[in-house]
Amino acid sequence: MNTLLAAQALLGKALLADPRLALAQAAAWLDPSNILTHPSDSSDEAFDEAVNEITWALHLCRKLFPEVYAGASQLVWQGANEQTIDNFLLDGINAHLVMKLDALEEIPGGVPVEMLGVSFYEDDFFENYPQLVAILTDFGIQPDCTETDIWRAGELANTLYASVERQSGTTYHHLCSLLSWLFASSGNTCLDMTTEEFWESGIALLEWHAENVEAMNAMATEAMSIFDEAQAGLQVLQTDSELRQVFQHNLHKLLNASAQSGRKKGTSSNDRTRHTQRFQWPERP
Secondary structure (H helix, E strand, C coil), X not given: CHHHHHHHHHHHHHHHHCHHHHHHHHHHHHCHHHHCCCCCXXXXXXXXXXXXXXXXXXXXXXXXXXXXXXXXXXXXXXXXXXXXXXHHHHHHHHCCCCCCCCCHHHHHHCCCCCCCCCCCCCCCHHHHCHHHHHHHHHCCCCCCCCHHHXXXXXXXXXXXXXXXXXXXXXXXXXXXXXXXXXXXXXXXHHHHCCHXXXXXXXXXXXXXXXXXXXXXXXXXXXXXXXXXHHHHHHHXXXXXXXXXXXXHHHHHHHHHHHHHHHHCCCCCHHHHHHHHHHCCCCCCC
């Protein structure tokens, strides 16, 4: 044992005596993940199940989140257990994301995303969203509605949106957000698609690059803002009886105009949009 200790001391002294070896020792101590074997990219195809999840996270943080990497490396030096390091890395990475990782094992898949959209085609939609039944009924969407009914409702919603958008105040802005969310017309993927629709579409998650994280955070922030505004718009229609009646009245007029346009040649959606310019809306903040 004494011989082994003496050999260790000799090797340590030799490392410090050579500038390049001393620098390599310092690099291995201060930047441990730089010397670990790891995949060249973070795609699903390249992911090796044998690679430790913490190793993936360390390399990601070294690349994109250096302060998280430094903190995790310090925990390693201090001899922290794997769960402590795992929790630190997960919390640190999520601090930089709007839509969060649930676990480090998700890292190879790409920048996380969450879908906030709704789909009337889901079998249990009306059971999952009872708060939407009343307003969707106004548009003719019921549990037994057809694909044509849903398409027609979307057309009506887009036309009604044009009238609501012309009104001033936060209340009407929230109503616009509600229509955008319900009928998937916001232009934001996170808000316009359900989780099932997203995965079935074949859209791949963004790879871990700084510009992709920034873009995903911007999209997620916009989606969550519109979603919150949509919920506020829904609450307004549930609590403001006067506005609810006017909303139904204008929608009923639009439905009649749509029915008449179906019987008249040459009547277009632009004609219905112009018709909405005569709609009356109560003043709201």
